[in-house]
Amino acid sequence: MSPSILVVLTSHADLADTGKKTGWYLSEFSHPHHVFASSSPPPKITVASPRGGAAPLDQSSIEAAKDDEISVEFLHKQSALWEATTPLSQILQQGIDSYDALFFPGGHGPMFDLAGDKESQEIVKRFWEAGKIVSAVCHGPAALVNVKLSNGYYLLKGKKVTAFSNSEEDGVGLSEKMPFMLETRIKEVGAEYEKAGQDWGEKLVVDGKLITGQNPASAKAVGEAILKVI
Structure with a gap:
């Protein structure tokens, strides 16, 4: 049976008060998807978002990936994945028994909605307490930082984790526009934050069934790690 x-993609499209748009980041979904699709047998993929329907794709990530064949092909051939996502409320109603892994791509959107979304947090909690894989890349770990388990502890407490770093946020000039700094919050909840040797370098952290990647360059490695752990 296929895994x-x-x-889970963000539903948030506005980049604070900048007048610019955001959403989920193309290469952070396209590269793991390519890994999944190339495996045998390929896993079944279900895509959800807080609101359901079309999940906003960060247009700047399309420009950034214009020379990336995997992302360009994904953009043109797989749009059905994000144009008709399942609402998180429906996922909760249906239950998570049929799933093996949970994955949050990044983009700045998750910082604004998934970080505080109660349905998303409940889904993460259920996956973790059922012994399933929980994974995220770049800003995707924003969906994990506020999750508390049945014992009252933060999911990330005592775990090794990576995510988009404070210095990378500074580098893109958006630190002052974020509702919080992701690296800082990860440390605040008691996790051990790990970082690549330099900004934008690939960094994968696997702590049991918790899989995180630092930035877009780490997305493929996250996809490979998900399949390996499955």
Whole structure:
């Protein structure tokens, strides 16, 4: 039987008060998806978001990936994945028994909605307490930082984790526009934050069934790690 992966995308499209748009980041979904699709047998992919329907794709990530064949092909051939996502409320109603792994791509959107979304937090909690894989890349770990388990502890407490770093946020000039700094919050909840040797370098951290990647360059490695752990 093929494994089954639930991918959760942001529904948030506005980049604070900048007048610019955001959403989920193309290469952070396209590269793991390519890994999944190339495996045998390929896993079943279900895509959800807080609101359901079309999940906003960060247009700047399309420009950034214009020379990336995997992302360009994904953009043109797989749009059905993000144009008709399942609402998180429906995922909760249906239950998570059929899934093996949960994956959150990044983009700045998750910082604004998934970080505080109660349905998303409940899904993460259920996956973790059922012994399933929980994974995220770049800003995707924003969906994990506020999750508390049944014992009252933060999911990330005592775990090794990576995510988009404070210095990388500074580098893109958006630190003052974020509702919080992701690296800082990860440390605040008691996790051990790990970082690549230099900004934008690939960094994968696997702590049991918790899989995180630092930035877009780490997305493929996250996809490979998900399949390996499954």
